[in-house]
Amino acid sequence: MSTFDWVTQLLYVAAAVCFVLGLHLMNSPASARRGNQVSTAGMALAIATTFALVVHAGTVTATGWIVMIAGVLVGAGAGLYSARTVQMTAMPQLVSLFNAVGGGAAALVAINDYVKLAGASAGVPEATTITTILDVLIGAVTFSGSIIAAGKLQGLINGAPVTFPGSRAVNVAAAVVGVGGGVYMIATPSVPVMIIIILAALTFGVTMVMPIGGADMPVVISLLNAFTGTAVAMAGFVIGNWALIIAGALVGASGSILTKLMADAMNRSLRNIMIGGFGTGDSAPAVAGPTGDVRSVAADDAAIQLAYAQKVIIVPGYGLAAAQAQHQVAELAALLEERGAEVSYAIHPVAGRMPGHMNVLLAEANVPYPQLKEMDEINPEFPRADVALVIGANDVTNPAARRPGTAISGMPILDVDQAKSIIVIKRSMGHGYAGIDNELYVNPKTSMLFADAKTALTDLIASVKTLVG
Amino acid sequence: MSTALLTDITIFVLALLVGFEVISKVPATLHTPLMSAANSIHGIVLAGAMLIAVTANDALGYTLAFVAAAFAAMNVVGGYVVTGRMLRMFRRSRTPVPAAEPPAAVNGQGRGGQA
Numbered sequence: 249m250s251t252f253d254w255v256t257q258l259l260y261v262a263a264a265v266c267f268v269l270g271l272h273l274m275n276s277p278a279s280a281r282r283g284n285q286v287s288t289a290g291m292a293l294a295i296a297t298t299f300a301l302v303v304h305a306g307t308v309t310a311t312g313w314i315v316m317i318a319g320v321l322v323g324a325g326a327g328l329y330s331a332r333t334v335q336m337t338a339m340p341q342l343v344s345l346f347n348a349v350g351g352g353a354a355a356l357v358a359i360n361d362y363v364k365l366a367g368a369s370a371g372v373p374e375a376t377t378i379t380t381i382l383d384v385l386i387g388a389v390t391f392s393g394s395i396i397a398a399g400k401l402q403g404l405i406n407g408a409p410v411t412f413p414g415s416r417a418v419n420v421a422a423a424v425v426g427v428g429g430g431v432y433m434i435a436t437p438s439v440p441v442m443i444i445i446i447l448a449a450l451t452f453g454v455t456m457v458m459p460i461g462g463a464d465m466p467v468v469i470s471l472l473n474a475f476t477g478t479a480v481a482m483a484g485f486v487i488g489n490w491a492l493i494i495a496g497a498l499v500g501a502s503g504s505i506l507t508k509l510m511a512d513a514m515n516r517s518l519r520n521i522m523i524g525g526f527g528t529g530d531s532a533p534a535v536a537g538p539t540g541d542v543r544s545v546a547a548d549d550a551a552i553q554l555a556y557a558q559k560v561i562i563v564p565g566y567g568l569a570a571a572q573a574q575h576q577v578a579e580l581a582a583l584l585e586e587r588g589a590e591v592s593y594a595i596h597p598v599a600g601r602m603p604g605h606m607n608v609l610l611a612e613a614n615v616p617y618p619q620l621k622e623m624d625e626i627n628p629e630f631p632r633a634d635v636a637l638v639i640g641a642n643d644v645t646n647p648a649a650r651r652p653g654t655a656i657s658g659m660p661i662l663d664v665d666q667a668k669s670i671i672v673i674k675r676s677m678g679h680g681y682a683g684i685d686n687e688l689y690v691n692p693k694t695s696m697l698f699a700d701a702k703t704a705l706t707d708l709i710a711s712v713k714t715l716v717g
Numbered sequence: 718m719s720t721a722l723l724t725d726i727t728i729f730v731l732a733l734l735v736g737f738e739v740i741s742k743v744p745a746t747l748h749t750p751l752m753s754a755a756n757s758i759h760g761i762v763l764a765g766a767m768l769i770a771v772t773a774n775d776a777l778g779y780t781l782a783f784v785a786a787a788f789a790a791m792n793v794v795g796g797y798v799v800t801g802r803m804l805r806m807f808r809r810s811r812t813p814v815p816a817a818e819p820p821a822a823v824n825g826q827g828r829g830g831q832a
């Protein structure tokens with residue numbers, strides 16, 4: 249190894265150290281910003297090192313420089329624009345899009361390498377073929393799958409599970425062609441076969457995500473994130489670059505952990521979610537609920553109850569974000585705090601369309617992060633709460649999950665029913681995506697405030713101000 | 718199988734373990750910024766995309782170099798910017814009133830507020 253190789257490799261290691269430190273600093277909201285800066289510095293170092301490598305190689309043609317720089321500028325511009333203009337509610341789509349381009353780029357790196365090697369007289373080493381195939385397959389699946397996921401989240405593609413006769417067969421066929429073609433390539437290097445497996449992998453990505461419903465998106469995004477990481481690591485194997493291997497492995501680990509957490513929080517196995525056809529998501533049909541003792545309450549009465557409470561726990565669900573009422577809920581909370589109440593938010597892991605989504609939406613609405621409590625942290629506090637205010641959350645508050653034999657049995661839930669009194673803001677008695685009655689609503693301690701989340705919260709704020717000013 | 722491959726596999730496995738260890742300590746509150754941060758880290762594929770240009774000398778090579786560079790640059794720049802934007806929103810205490818924090822707050826809300 250020349251001195252130059254030594255220095256560049258060590259700089260890549262330094263960049264990797266920055267990535268690990270950056271992720272480590274994300275263990276608290278207080279240090280997370282610094283974490284992102286450290287990680288950014290590591291990335292700048294890695295890119296600068298690569299630039300030096302490219303210059304050092306000295307083989308780049310004038311056209312090569314132009315396409316490379318033009319590509320970087322176009323991509324950076326698009327990335328900067330989308331990152332600065334995106335709505336926080338649209339964050340899952342953007343993350344999906346970045347997964348797609350990351351996976352796509354990783355696949356292209358391997359494709360390029362393979363085409364060069366296949367054209368050379370020395371042929372393609374077996375180890376390179378295997379990692380190339382893995383990179384191309386995973387990268388292409390991530391690319392098309394993430395684009396479909398982003399389309400579903402953005403509402404461009406039907407968010408409900410989409411299946412057509414034979415879609416499962418197409419899915420299986422694509423998998424067989426992809427893997428079969430890959431095995432063939434190990435024995436006989438062939439560029440045409442690689443094109444076939446790329447097409448098969450792209451098809452597989454589409455047929456994999458189409459049947460998955462909107463409510464299952466947190467799992468799908470996490471899984472695709474893990475895929476992208478793995479694809480990038482494989483690209484690192486192909487071109488022999490440690491920085492790519494380490495960074496890809498870190499992302500793979502992160503995506504896998506989040507996938508597991510999300511699947512557990514929904515009480516579904518990954519297999520069950522991927523087979524799909526269950527989570528219809530946002531469009532809760534207005535099925536008649538339990539005819540039992542549902543107690544309806546007016547905004548004025550609910551406001552008085554809230555105004556005199558010492559401890560209020562707000563339980564937000566995706567319905568809150570769908571109604572764009574984050575700012576109203578934060579305003580109500582601030583008002584109650586001024587009156588001396590202790591307010592906190594109980595955040596279920598799947599409240600939102602990606603892991604942790606609800607926290608970002610509330611942080612944007614100026615809710616201080618110490619008030620954002622995780623499920624395990626807040627559950628013991630419910631018995632001390634005078635009022636639990638449920639807004640747009642359904643299945644995750646259903647005590648039926650504690651009994652065996654229901655659709656959500658075993659799902660971790662927020663212990664809302666332990667609060668001294670409960671106010672539920674909801675438009676109708678409609679079901680959550682699990683499609684079952686919520687036993688919380690017939691609890692004698694529960695009052696239902698039937699209204700749109702935004703309207704209800706605006707009314708509550710006005711009532712608190714006028715009635716108890 | 719070469720020594721180089723063995724080294725690569727060793728690095729991959731160890732990095733995976735470090736990843737599990739570090740990331741399992743991130744609180745659920747920060748899971749969205751975490752995923753976005755992980756997203757920007759896999760933007761390192763830009764390094765691979767830039768290296769395509771080293772050997773590119775025909776139309777196919779140039780096309781691959783351009784598309785890969787554009788994809789990866791979008792990933793890395795967008796990822797870091799959006800993660801930073803999200804993390805700036807996480808505050809320990811409520812900022813008094815939006816008007817009390819002139820330029821930054823106006824910017825932040827202008828972008829986020831247009832429903």
